[in-house]
Amino acid sequence: MDRAIVEQAARGDRDAFGVLARVHGDRLYAIALRILNDTGRAEDAVQQTLVQAWRELPRLRAVDAFDSWLHRILVNACYEEGRRTREWSSHIRVLPIDGPAGPDETRRLADRDEIDRGFRRLPPEQRAILVLHHYLGLAPSEIASTLGIPVGTARSRLHYAHRAMRAALEAEERSVEPAEEVAR
Amino acid sequence: MTRQTDLELALDRYLADRGDRLPDRVLEDALTEVDHTAQRRPSFPWRFPSMSTPLRLGLVAVAVIVAAVGGMYLLGNRSNTNVAATPSPTPTAQPSTAPSSQAPEASGPAMAQHESPIYGYTIGAPAAYQFIPATVEWPAGEDLGPETEWTDRFRAGTGTAFVGIASQPLPEGTTGDQWLDTYAATVETRECGGPVGDWTDVTFRDVPGRKLSFDCGGFAGVDYAWTLGDRGWVISGDAAVVEMMLPTLNIP
Secondary structure, X not given: OOHXXXXXXXXXXXXXXXXXXXXXXXXXXXXXXHHHOOHHHHHHHXXXXXXXXXHHHHHOOOHHHHHHHHHHHHHHHHHHHHHHOOOOHHHOOOOXXXXXXXXXXXXXXXXXXXXXXXXXHOOHHHHHHHHHHHHOOOOHHHHHHHXXXXXXXXHHHHHHHHHHHHHHHHHHHHHHHHHHHHHO | OOOHHHHHHHHHHHOOOOOOOOOXXXXXXXXXXXXXXXXXXXXXXXXXXXXXXXXXHHHHHHHHHHHHHOOOOOOXXXXXXOOOOOOOOOOOOXXXXXXXXXXXXXXXXXXXXXEOOOOOOEEEEEOOOEEEOOOOOOOOOOOOOOOOOOOXXXXXXOOOOEEEEEEEEOOOOOOHHHHHHHHHHHHHHOOOOOEOOOOEEXXXXXXXXXXXXXXXXXXXXXXXXXXXXXXXXXXXXXXXXXXXXXXXOEOO
């Protein structure tokens, strides 16, 4: 990121901020979509993030940390979106699965469907950790920096998120098995 | 799919980039809102850069000594506490209350007692500190800062270290937890609020609250936030001084 553009925006240059918003918009949306699993709420979270980033930008001390600062605002906006709707599952629209489902794809899509259902069982805080790690590719130390938490806490949260994901998958399997038995 | 590696690979695939694009209308809506939104001027740091290292170290040492003597902060029960689940009195604007002298604590600095004209509490602060009381009550939705008129400010005589205290009524229908969440969110994004740790739950004389340590230009700061009755409270600033003052706080 061009440091000069961030500094310009921090000084109140709306055009410079527009550049930042366009550069980061798609990435922010992709992250929010994965955490919230809902296009409408992801759009709301990104919009809130951009407006808050504009308001708070003059207070950003470390311009080089702009990316992680922006991600932190986004994650908090996603949490807020999550809090607004307590019943997560009742508002989820399933994201489309890209690509044709040829014979070789069958198992992969089955896995994906399984992961999708398991992922939707997780609370937003655990989804956020998994998205930062598996989508953005952040190491625990970078997650810690992004979320403003100690590295040990980031490691611990990541561990528990993986564990929760495994538990969610097992719960999914248990809920499917009886139905299969009835079918037989 | 029970092995960690399988799970992680599956998550990598599931969360992989799908070329998601933010709809143009969302971007345009956001930028339109930005056009009508003012930026916040920096109101932190809580302290000023001219503070000398010896003074800094002195304050930290004093805090450590006071802690060792046993009068220190959270989790302690004081027999003379009057922190109860009652709202603070109706605020009335008054001129600054002159500090009354108080005997120095063992091994500690001379302390002066202050009463907040707006918020009604009393608290001890280092006698050398200047007390600049708030002139209006903390409005909902506004941040705290060393220059805001709703902050009771305690400043070192040399204009360096700083502690701020403020309180506001909980908005109608807002629970204590929700108020604390809202306050925590404002701290997340402030210039000097880069938290170095999670908010932690604490209990102050049986009143639950939260604590956040933060880094402010390399110097340790701390926020304590809690709700009491129908009001939310915050004390924030230099960690050493906050923790020196907090045990002396009395809210009627």
